[in-house]
Structures are given as C-alpha cells and as structure tokens.
Amino acid sequence: MRPYLALILTALLCPALALAWDPHGHRIVGQIAQAKLDPAARAQVAALLAGERDPTLAGVSNWADTLRWRDPELFQRSKRWHFINFHDADCSYVPARDCPGGDCIVAATEEQLRILGNTRLPREQRAQALKFVVHFIGDIHQPLHAGNRDDHGGNDYQIRYDGRGTNLHKVWDGLVLGRAAFDPAADAQRLAETPVPAANLRTDRRAPERWARESCLAIDANAIYPPSHRIDRAYLDAHRPLAEQRLLLAGARLAAELDAVLR
Numbered sequence: 520m521r522p523y524l525a526l527i528l529t530a531l532l533c534p535a536l537a538l539a540w541d542p543h544g545h546r547i548v549g550q551i552a553q554a555k556l557d558p559a560a561r562a563q564v565a566a567l568l569a570g571e572r573d574p575t576l577a578g579v580s581n582w583a584d585t586l587r588w589r590d591p592e593l594f595q596r597s598k599r600w601h602f603i604n605f606h607d608a609d610c611s612y613v614p615a616r617d618c619p620g621g622d623c624i625v626a627a628t629e630e631q632l633r634i635l636g637n638t639r640l641p642r643e644q645r646a647q648a649l650k651f652v653v654h655f656i657g658d659i660h661q662p663l664h665a666g667n668r669d670d671h672g673g674n675d676y677q678i679r680y681d682g683r684g685t686n687l688h689k690v691w692d693g694l695v696l697g698r699a700a701f702d703p704a705a706d707a708q709r710l711a712e713t714p715v716p717a718a719n720l721r722t723d724r725r726a727p728e729r730w731a732r733e734s735c736l737a738i739d740a741n742a743i744y745p746p747s748h749r750i751d752r753a754y755l756d757a758h759r760p761l762a763e764q765r766l767l768l769a770g771a772r773l774a775a776e777l778d779a780v781l782r
C-alpha cells in the first residue's frame with residue numbers, strides 16, 4: 520500500500536499539480552490491457568518488467584507519477600509529458616504551437632512507443648519506455664489532460680461539491696470514477712469484457728494525436744464544465760459512463776499498441 524500512501528500525500532502537498540487519473544484509474548487501464556494482450560506481447564511485457572515488485576501493466580501504471588520523489592531529475596524532464604494544451608475550439612493539433620519541444624503527451628507517447636519497439640536499445644531503457652507508455656495512454660484518455668481552455672486542464676476551474684471546494688481536474692481524475700465504493704480489480708474485469716470495435720484500435724503513427732483530440736472534443740460534447748462551478752451526485756452519475764468508456768478505450772488501445780510494438 521505504500522505507493523498509494525505516498526501518492527495521496529503528494530496529492531495533498533501539491534494540490535495544483537494533478538498529473539494523472541487517480542492510482543485506481545491507471546490500475547484499471549493496466550489491468551484491461553493485460554487481459555487483452557496477445558501471448559507474444561504478454562511474454563515480452565513479462566520479460567521487460569522482470570524484477571519489478573508487481574511485474575504487470577497495472578503494477579507499473581503509476582510509476583510515472585512516483586518520479587516526483589523517486590527521480591526528481593527525470594520528473595522535471597517528463598512532467599509536461601502527462602498532458603497537452605490545445606488552443607483551438609476544434610481541438611486541432613499544431614505541434615509547434617501545442618507541443619513545443621516535443622514536451623506534451625502526444626509527442627511523448629509517440630517517442631516512448633518508438634523506444635519500446637527498438638530492440639537494439641538496452642532492456643532498461645525499453646522497460647522505462649513501457650512504464651511511460653502504460654501511464655501516458657491512460658492520461659491521454661482523461662479529457663482534461665487534453666483540454667483547450669486556459670485553465671491548466673481544469674486545475675484552475677474551482678468546483679463546489681458536497682460542501683467542499685475542489686477543482687474540475689481533480690473531479691475527473693478520481694471523483695467521477697466513484698471513489699467511494701471502488702474496487703479497481705472488479706471494475707477492470709467488468710470493463711474488459713465490453714467489446715471495443717476494431718475501428719477504435721488502429722495503431723498508425725497518428726494514433727496518440729487522435730486520442731488526445733478525441734479527449735478534447737469530449738469536453739464540450741459531454742458538458743464537462745458546469746457553468747455554475749457546482750456539481751452534485753447527479754453530475755457524477757451522469758458522467759461516470761464517459762469516464763469508464765475512456766478507461767476502456769485506454770486499456771484496449773494500450774493492448775493494441777503493445778501487440779503491434781512487441782512481437
């Protein structure tokens with residue numbers, strides 16, 4: 520349980536810097552993908568993660584968020600790789616404007632997939648790329664990790680819920696998933712059984728850009744921003760299916776990418 524405790528402590532200490540779905544969300548993505556991997560990719564994942572305390576995709580899914588205290592230098596270098604800020608109402612991707620220096624989740628996901636697939640690179644480097652990919656494909660499906668408003672992905676959009684103050688990003692990192700009675704393993708198993716149409720699983724070079732744009736477009740299409748800055752139980756219940764659909768797509772796409780890259 521210690522990594523969870525550390526993440527919770529970090530979240531409390533750095534409330535303005537939410538970098539990811541809650542740990543449970545990332546574990547669900549990892550577990551869905553693990554269930555969908557083909558045998559060759561599953562064997563390579565096991566080989567790359569050998570020596571990890573929990574050598575599964577779920578087990579390493581929150582590693583990128585632990586860099587904050589585990590490896591501050593790598594954290595500084597990678598902290599902008601968890602999200603992208605779009606600038607147009609139609610969520611179009613202009614790399615020079617939206618991803619300067621390649622420091623955004625679209626370019627980082629592309630780059631880490633390239634490293635993972637390059638068998639001439641050292642195993643350690645590819646194992647690290649795998650851990651980044653598992654996390655980033657989760658984050659890129661969280662709509663507010665790919666927003667197009669000037670509010671740090673909803674971190675600056677204050678929300679009242681249940682008599683307390685929070686912000687919209689945090690709502691979407693965890694609250695909307697139903698934190699209260701949460702069982703990530705059971706939720707992952709339930710979601711993994713939902714079929715995902717093959718059209719959603721194309722693994723061409725522009726896939727990360729498509730997923731980010733899809734997240735961005737989901738924000739207005741699903742009225743994620745409550746104009747009153749207030750949400751209630753009905754808001755969470757109404758939006759949970761979208762959050763679960765994003766986790767399912769993330770898990771299925773992660774498996775498809777790993778099947779394509781690790782063969």
Ligand SMILES: [Zn+2]
Nearest residue numbers: 538539601658
């Ligand atoms: Zn993250």
